Amino acid sequence: MKLLPAKMSSSAEPRASAVRAASALVVVTLFLVTGCGGSKAVSEGTVSKPALAPQVVVDVPKATMPVPGQVIDRIVANVAGRIVLYSELAGQLEQARQSGESVGPEMACAQLEDLLYQQLLLEQARIDSVVVDEKQVDADLERRIRHFEQQVGGREKLEKFYGKPIERIKAEFRDQVRDQLLGQQMQSKVTGDASVTPKEVEKFFNAIPKDSLPFINAAVEFGRIVKFAKPSVEEDRRVKKKLEDLRTRIVEGKVTFEVAATLNSHDEGSAAKGGELGMVPQGVMVPEFDAVALSLKDGEISSVFKTDFGYHIMNMIERRGEQYNARHILLKVESTPEDLRLAKVFMDSVATLIRDGKLTFAKAATELNDDEETKGTNGLVIEPERNSPRWAIGDLDQQTFFVLDKLGVGTLSATQSFELPTGEKGYRVFLLMKRTEPHAMDLVADYPLVSEAATNAVRQRAVDGWVRDKLNGMYVRVIPDYAGCPFNYPWIPEPTGEK
Numbered sequence: 001m002k003l004l005p006a007k008m009s010s011s012a013e014p015r016a017s018a019v020r021a022a023s024a025l026v027v028v029t030l031f032l033v034t035g036c037g038g039s040k041a042v043s044e045g046t047v048s049k050p051a052l053a054p055q056v057v058v059d060v061p062k063a064t065m066p067v068p069g070q071v072i073d074r075i076v077a078n079v080a081g082r083i084v085l086y087s088e089l090a091g092q093l094e095q096a097r098q099s100g101e102s103v104g105p106e107m108a109c110a111q112l113e114d115l116l117y118q119q120l121l122l123e124q125a126r127i128d129s130v131v132v133d134e135k136q137v138d139a140d141l142e143r144r145i146r147h148f149e150q151q152v153g154g155r156e157k158l159e160k161f162y163g164k165p166i167e168r169i170k171a172e173f174r175d176q177v178r179d180q181l182l183g184q185q186m187q188s189k190v191t192g193d194a195s196v197t198p199k200e201v202e203k204f205f206n207a208i209p210k211d212s213l214p215f216i217n218a219a220v221e222f223g224r225i226v227k228f229a230k231p232s233v234e235e236d237r238r239v240k241k242k243l244e245d246l247r248t249r250i251v252e253g254k255v256t257f258e259v260a261a262t263l264n265s266h267d268e269g270s271a272a273k274g275g276e277l278g279m280v281p282q283g284v285m286v287p288e289f290d291a292v293a294l295s296l297k298d299g300e301i302s303s304v305f306k307t308d309f310g311y312h313i314m315n316m317i318e319r320r321g322e323q324y325n326a327r328h329i330l331l332k333v334e335s336t337p338e339d340l341r342l343a344k345v346f347m348d349s350v351a352t353l354i355r356d357g358k359l360t361f362a363k364a365a366t367e368l369n370d371d372e373e374t375k376g377t378n379g380l381v382i383e384p385e386r387n388s389p390r391w392a393i394g395d396l397d398q399q400t401f402f403v404l405d406k407l408g409v410g411t412l413s414a415t416q417s418f419e420l421p422t423g424e425k426g427y428r429v430f431l432l433m434k435r436t437e438p439h440a441m442d443l444v445a446d447y448p449l450v451s452e453a454a455t456n457a458v459r460q461r462a463v464d465g466w467v468r469d470k471l472n473g474m475y476v477r478v479i480p481d482y483a484g485c486p487f488n489y490p491w492i493p494e495p496t497g498e499k
Helices: 015-031 086-098 105-127 134-152 155-162 166-191 198-206 233-251 257-264 287-293 337-355 361-367 398-405 447-471
Strands: 075-079 082-085 219-228 305-307 310-320 323-331 416-419 425-436 476-478
Touching: 075 086, 075 105, 082 086, 082 105, 086 105, 105 166, 105 447, 105 476, 134 155, 134 166, 155 166, 166 447, 198 447, 219 337, 219 361, 219 398, 233 257, 233 310, 233 323, 257 323, 287 305, 287 310, 287 323, 337 361, 337 425, 398 416, 398 425
Parallel strands: none
Antiparallel strands: 075 082, 075 476, 219 425, 305 310, 310 323, 416 425
16 A cells, blocks of 8 residues: 555545445546545656555445445444545445456555544644645645546547536535645655655665566657637637627527527537536636636626637626526537638747757747747647656547657657637647657656655655554444454554453
């Protein structure tokens, strides 16, 4: 078990949705994978511990699909009143199975211990009055949503799967994301500013038996330059005017808001429900949307307003404090074929200048790039979870993988079309900067990974002492089914030794 993931492991379903866990299990765990790190691969800088011999048969994997007449959920552990559900454990194991890992009793025990550790962190955070910034929660939730949209093929497919608009999906997962960030913050408080010197890194590496050196998967470092196909000013005005005219017809009673939303709104998730979003808390929607919602009275219809998604009008149904239920109509300002053609011509011209040596990739990425993520890095794409330029091949989205897989190091790709989950379209080029083939960990070639592993070892020692100290005065109960688990920490008190 690794108690120091880059991101705290998460439950696979909202606690109130245990019955839906079977059908949604894989999708939900993928949704949270960017926040999960409980089973980070060796390629990401962790050093595997020796496998523990299984001491108990835990038939969790079979229970991930409910069978008629069987219990589909129950409490398996309690840490100071914070419960761990069977569905959460099953979700963690199903995620591991989907990742190709062997799922058995020892993994079930390790994943359960990770969940117990999470609850211990959250309880201590409550005791210590540790809080997280809600803006950070918003940003992290939005990042994960975007990542998941890329995995499943876009926002519309995500909304179709859940049968609800993206805002409702965010609302359901907001508490989970907040808990993850809170756990990370508490864990940072426990470990402090751990650091290691180069000599300590070398000593750590030399202590690993040569036949036990971790295997490092293939990885790449690459750059990206983007040109969006920006809609013309005329198209922007046309869309806005169309929505203003539609609002006038609604206000004059010529058409109901519900019918207008069903027939016209580009937000398919809410259009199917007459534009209704359902009750959402403030902070789930983009700030511009919240601002309009909180300015409306029940029954009132807003003027036309704009967000990154396009133009909206809103009909407030009901407000309850900082929560509200509203209908809205969205009209997107979409690129025309001519806009796309101009973007491609621009990107092709930039690529030609780079190939001819008349413009460096770094200069083009800084001065001619629409990609805010790579403008300040000379085009280099940073892996967000570890803040590293190194990307494990398995972490790349499919389209990027297929492009980079065919490139030689130092080669610029052909111009590639793309579309973001928000609907923005454009063209981009990739530069493969470095490729690392699969190999056993090497001190020089993989120094950043070795250094990270050595730092994690220091942090782990801090965690070990902290957990054991806290368990001395903390109520913990684990159901008897898991009494034989080879836990690293005394979650289950030793028998008193009565004779």
